[in-house]
Amino acid sequence: MIKKLTESVYNVGAIDWGRTLFDEIVPTPQGTSYNAYIVFGKEKTALIDTVEPYKLDELKRNLEELNVKKIDYIISNHAEQDHSGSIPALLEMFPEAIVITNEKCKGFEMDLLHIPEEKFKVIKEGDTVKLGGKTLEFIFTPWVHWPETMSTYLIEDKILFSCDFFGSHVATSYTFAKYYDKVYHEAKRYYAEIMMPFRNFIEKNIKKVEAKEINIIAPSHGPAFDNPEYIINAYKEWIDPTPQNMVLIAFVSMHESTRKMVEYLADALVQKGVDVKIRNLTTGDVGEIAMDLVDVATIIIATPMVLAGAHPNAVYGAYLANVLRPKAKFAGIIGSFGWGGKAVDVIKANLSNLKVELLEPVFIKGDAKDKDLAKLDELAETIYQKHKEAGIIK
Ligand code: FEO
Numbered sequence: 001m002i003k004k005l006t007e008s009v010y011n012v013g014a015i016d017w018g019r020t021l022f023d024e025i026v027p028t029p030q031g032t033s034y035n036a037y038i039v040f041g042k043e044k045t046a047l048i049d050t051v052e053p054y055k056l057d058e059l060k061r062n063l064e065e066l067n068v069k070k071i072d073y074i075i076s077n078h079a080e081q082d083h084s085g086s087i088p089a090l091l092e093m094f095p096e097a098i099v100i101t102n103e104k105c106k107g108f109e110m111d112l113l114h115i116p117e118e119k120f121k122v123i124k125e126g127d128t129v130k131l132g133g134k135t136l137e138f139i140f141t142p143w144v145h146w147p148e149t150m151s152t153y154l155i156e157d158k159i160l161f162s163c164d165f166f167g168s169h170v171a172t173s174y175t176f177a178k179y180y181d182k183v184y185h186e187a188k189r190y191y192a193e194i195m196m197p198f199r200n201f202i203e204k205n206i207k208k209v210e211a212k213e214i215n216i217i218a219p220s221h222g223p224a225f226d227n228p229e230y231i232i233n234a235y236k237e238w239i240d241p242t243p244q245n246m247v248l249i250a251f252v253s254m255h256e257s258t259r260k261m262v263e264y265l266a267d268a269l270v271q272k273g274v275d276v277k278i279r280n281l282t283t284g285d286v287g288e289i290a291m292d293l294v295d296v297a298t299i300i301i302a303t304p305m306v307l308a309g310a311h312p313n314a315v316y317g318a319y320l321a322n323v324l325r326p327k328a329k330f331a332g333i334i335g336s337f338g339w340g341g342k343a344v345d346v347i348k349a350n351l352s353n354l355k356v357e358l359l360e361p362v363f364i365k366g367d368a369k370d371k372d373l374a375k376l377d378e379l380a381e382t383i384y385q386k387h388k389e390a391g392i393i394k
Pocket of ligand 1: 078080081082083145146164220221
């Protein structure tokens with residue numbers, strides 16, 4: 001499916017309607033797309049990014065439909081294979097083509113794709129390539145998603161080709177985003193799963209791209225934006241360092257004791273005016289949990305004891321929060337055990353990257369009794385007070 005952005009720019013990438021999992025971890029309930037953009041100058045033609053190799057036929061079909069006989073430049077914004085993986089096949093189809101990218105990306109692509117060094121032209125930040133009436137400028141936007149990732153700016157049409165940055169895993173027939181509630185949800189999911197660990201870099205990268213006048217943001221996943229401020233403002237909201245007055249309770253429960261504690265704590269928090277999200281770590285969608293982590297001020301991991309340690313799914317939940325490095329300021333551990341073990345220590349060890357204050361754990365024997373519920377009341381009060389002291393509750 002070809003999507004026209006302007007008279008000279010078309011999305012000739014592939015739509016992956018049926019993809020349900022990315023990187024073998026990230027659920028993609030709306031599928032995804034690998035956008036590749038062809039830019040026609042008067043003298044030269046450039047292709048910006050490619051597609052997953054198993055979607056090469058779709059890219060080829062789109063190029064044939066547009067009667068593309070020659071590609072002079074393949075601009076590679078990012079070496080991850082969902083965008084770079086078809087470069088070797090395209091170089092066979094268009095042997096005159098040169099791959100334009102930065103030094104770091106060249107190295108990755110020589111390693112990952114075995115592209116010979118002589119096929120590359122290495123550019124530096126701010127360099128331009130002229131196509132005849134169309135000029136591409138390169139803006140280095142590291143860590144959205146990898147350290148080599150860059151964006152390409154088409155000066156005359158004011159289009160920013162941002163690769164993963166501002167993308168979303170959405171398969172859609174629309175060229176430009178519409179139905180904004182859905183767009184917001186999927187872009188946030190993508191931010192949470194892919195971008196959140198690099199929050200500090202995102203702020204710098206937004207400043208860089210905002211220095212340009214932009215009419216269209218064209219990412220390499222999901223729809224393009226003909227109102228760029230929409231997605232830029234959403235990113236600014238997500239990277240804001242102040243979390244919301246909200247607690248994520250991510251739990252596993254085998255025989256209901258831990259679940260009862262989770263529900264009791266949640267009720268106690270809500271009564272104090274603290275919002276709560278409860279997610280089941282065994283059956284929940286990892287992407288939804290990641291999205292909660294974008295906003296919450298406090299993370300509670302709730303686990304039963306299994307084989308003298310925490311439940312493996314609870315360990316996974318803690319590990320996930322640890323690698324996504326959300327802005328949360330507080331964390332706690334609750335749960336129930338039968339005859340002892342090291343569940344609390346295991347969860348603690350898996351939260352070590354988080355810049356959080358660890359609250360006093362509430363780990364109880366068996367099914368909660370009144371004295372245990374009183375400890376959960378205390379925990380709820382502590383969370384409320386901490387949110388207040390941190391200025392999260394105004
Ligand atoms: Fe869409 Fe980092 O690749």
